[in-house]
Amino acid sequence: MSRVALVTGGSRGIGRAVALRLAADGHAVVVNYAANMAAADEVVEAITANGGTAMVVQADVGDTDAVSAMFKEVEERLGRVEVLVNNAGITRDGLLLRMGPDAWDQVIETNLRSVYLCSRAAMRGMLRSRWGRIISVSSISGISGNPGQANYAASKAGIIGFSKSIAREIGSRNITVNVVAPGFIETDMTEELGTEIAQEVASRVAVGRLGRPEEIAAAVGYLASDDAAYVTGQTLVVDGGLAL
Amino acid sequence: MERTEIESKLTDLLVDELGIERDDIRSDAKFEEDLDVDSLGVVELLMALEDNFGVKIPDEEAEQITTVGEAVDLVEAKLNG
Structure with missing residues (x-):
């Protein structure tokens, strides 16, 4: 069944692959971006060239008003968001002793506050539909920790606790809330x-190579599908066996 | 807007959407204790009332609602306010 799917940070890397995947699965896709309009446009063009439906929407997803405006625009143009993929994320790496408050706040705001804001905004529509999928992209850093990423790991671990709580809150309404935790994936961020x-x-990866964005998108595609209706509150680690 | 209209709509929602017995729905009935509507259910009811009557109920005010009568009062106040 075709749904409206919003992918935050959908212009590049894993978000781009997720947008393309969800479009290929038949969903109308909203590609959110913060700054790179050309890249977001390119994703939408790729989707529409294949006969899919897509739109771009600019928003800093850590900003309360920007998120409200984004959901309003999407609902007016495509309808209720029934699949939300919280993917937007940044890194400001550094050893804790050298990590200033700005590096901490920026990462928490973009990576974790955004998940709270977007999930809350999407939930009203999902409750009305009595169907919804919230899928957030965490990281193996949030599970195993990673030196130099105290801020990033905290934000990514926060996503997991958040998702488990929300899964319990709204499971009875056919809304599932899950997390995909990628290992090392070939993207601009890891480059x-x-x-x-x-x-x-x-x-150190059991599979012997870095992952591809499409391999994360496949996990998201599964969790967004009706096949995953009985999976909620879970963290699916897609890391090629890095953290075993 | 007549108060009875709001009461009637809320009753319909409780009966149709949540399967509550019509006879159990009184003005002083508590959603959670008397009608077995959980906190999420109360939020959903208020959303439905917002849609139906074109009013906006702020989260802080929604949190105060515990009985059927209070929900009707709130919607009525918003409509006339």
């Missing part, structure tokens, strides 16, 4: 780390 670190990580 910043350099090839040396990438090779070192790959050597």
Whole structure:
């Protein structure tokens, strides 16, 4: 069945792959972006070229008013959001001793506050539909921890606790709330780390390589489907066996 | 808007959407204790009333609602306010 699916941070990396996947699964896709309009437009063009329905919407998802305006616009143009993918995320890495309050606040706001704001905004429509999927992209950092990522790991662990709580709150209304926790995926975000670190990580992955954004999108696609109706409050780790 | 109209709509919602017995619905009936409507159910009822009567009920005010009569009072106050 076709639903309206909103993907935050949908212009690049994992979000882009998720947007393309959900469109391929027949959903109308909203590609949210913060700054890179050209990349978001490109995703929408790729979807519409394949006969799908898609729109872009700019919003800083850590901002209360911007999130309200985004949902209003989407509901007017496409209808209620019934699949929400909280994907937007940033990193401001550094050792804790060198991590200033700005680096902490920015990461928590974009990665965790956004999940609260968007989930709350989407929930009204989902309750009316008596059907909904909230899927948030966490990280293996939020489960295992990662030196230099205290802020990022805290935000990603926060997503897991948040999702379990909401899953219990609204499970009786056919709304499931799940998390996908990627390991090392080939994106702009991990490219910043350099090839040396990438090779070192790959050597610790059971599958022996970094992951592809499409492999995360496949997990999201499953959790968004009717097949996953009995799966809620879960964290699906998609890391090639990195954190075993 | 007549108060009875609000009462009647709320009663219909309780009966049709939540399967509450019509005879159990009195003005002083408590949603959670008397009607077995959970807190999420109360939120949903208020959303339905908002849609039906075109009013906006702020979260802080919604949290204060415990009885059928209070819900009707609130919607009536919003309509006339």
